[in-house]
Amino acid sequence: MENVSEEDKLQSIQAFHSTIRKSENALTNLTQKGNNTTLLKKRLNALYIGLAMLETVWNQKAHQYTKEELAEARNVLIGLFPSLENSYTKSKMGSPQKTLLRRRIKAFELAVQAMDDVVEK
Template identity: 65%
Template sequence: MEDVSHAVKLESIKSFQSTIRKMEKALAQMTQKGANTTLIKKRLNALLIGLDVLENVWNQRPLHYTEEALTDARIVLNGLLPTIRNSYVKSKAGSPQRTLLERRIKSLELAVQAIDDSFIGLS
């Protein structure tokens, strides 16, 4: 995994935590309305795994996921990137929204990279 500054590590972890909180709120609202929650549950699970993978790499926290769970999370996280990048392109330069999106993109990319690197250890 690339060498990442302490500041980027903190921003990435905070970005994941923020995104997870938003997904949890959205899941609660959708559940209350009786909407289909399959997709949001899948995304929330992938985000939780992504955060755990980063904390494992950077903070030596234990990681207890199967190769299949990591693969599924990688696919979902990678699938979120095009939409976020598209929102980033449409955002105004210097805006708080753009900064948030930059951090979200970076954190997702780092999580995908960390998952990829974890497969080296699983082989």
């Protein structure tokens, strides 16, 4: 994995925590309304795995995920890039939203890279 600054590491971990928190809240709301939660649960699982991979690579924490689980999570995260990039393009220059999206995209890219590194070993 490329050399990543401590600031980028911190921001990436924070981006994952923020996205997980928002997704957990959305899951609670969808569940209470009786809506289908299958896709959100799949995305939330991919977020948990992505965060675990960053912590594995940067903090030498152990993980319990199989190569199949990593591959599925990787595909889910990659599938989110088009919508994230589209939102990024539409957001106003210098806005907090643009900063948040840039950090989230970077975090997801690093997580995918970490997954690739772990699977190759």
